[in-house]
Amino acid sequence: MVDRSLDASGLQCPMPLLKTKLELNSMAPGEELEVLATDAGSARDIPAFLQLSRHTLISSSESAGQFRFVIKCGG
Structure with a gap:
């Protein structure tokens, strides 16, 4: 179970990464x-x-053209 979800579907590079960074910046460690x-x-x-960051990739997967990442916010 995750604390937050970010749906960046339909966005082109670099927007998924930028939105991921912004979301992580607003989250608490852990x-x-x-x-x-x-x-x-x-x-x-x-x-x-x-x-290159303090965050940890817990899992990543791809299914039918959709990529899913679970990231643990670092401290």
């Missing part, structure tokens, strides 16, 4: 965010950003 996106660039951009 909270989990689910991000849904349809832009294929998200599969590369979001994990790459998370590797």
Whole structure:
């Protein structure tokens, strides 16, 4: 169960990543965010950003052109 969900479906690069960053900035450490996106660039951009941040990628998956990420907000 996640604390927040962000539906970035239909948005093109770089908007899914930017909206993800903004949402994480408004969250408390330890909270989990689910991000849904349809832009294929998200599969590369979001994990790459998370590797350079204090946040943790819990899981990622793709089904029928929709990408799902679960991210734990870092402290």
